[in-house]
Amino acid sequence: GVDGLIKVTPSMLRLHNKRDDAWSAFSGKVYNITAYLPYHPGGEKELMRVAGRDGSKLFALTHSWVNLDYMLDGCMVGFLVPES
Numbered sequence: 001g002v003d004g005l006i007k008v009t010p011s012m013l014r015l016h017n018k019r020d021d022a023w024s025a026f027s028g029k030v031y032n033i034t035a036y037l038p039y040h041p042g043g044e045k046e047l048m049r050v051a052g053r054d055g056s057k058l059f060a061l062t063h064s065w066v067n068l069d070y071m072l073d074g075c076m077v078g079f080l081v082p083e084s
């Protein structure tokens with residue numbers, strides 16, 4: 001829930017770049033995409049390209065029409081913040 005949201009720095013994000021522990025940031029929001037990987041219509045391999053990093057640009061290039069906020073609402077971890 002909202003109460004559990006955390007601030008995530010790029011270096012924290014980078015730690016979650018594994019198939020069984022994958023986070024990605026889109027438009028300033030960080031999501032745990034692990035559970036969604038097998039369901040991505042574009043395949044796991046494509047989605048894993050953004051694991052551990054900011055996927056905003058790649059997402060916008062591939063399918064800006066997809067409402068990611070709505071789809072991944074329950075997987076939100078927190079907000080991407082600058083390195084402290």
Ligand code: HEM
Pocket residue numbers: 033040041042043046047049050055058059062063066068071072
């Ligand atoms: C297709 C969701 C990230 C590559 C799709 C579709 C959805 C989706 C719903 C079907 C779209 C349609 O048919 O109109 C998501 C979500 C993402 C994500 C929620 C983030 C968590 C990415 C990334 C890439 C990517 C980062 C590329 C590196 C693709 C490709 C397709 C696709 C190539 C087309 C598959 C096909 O039609 O054969 N994705 N996507 N996606 N996605 Fe993603």
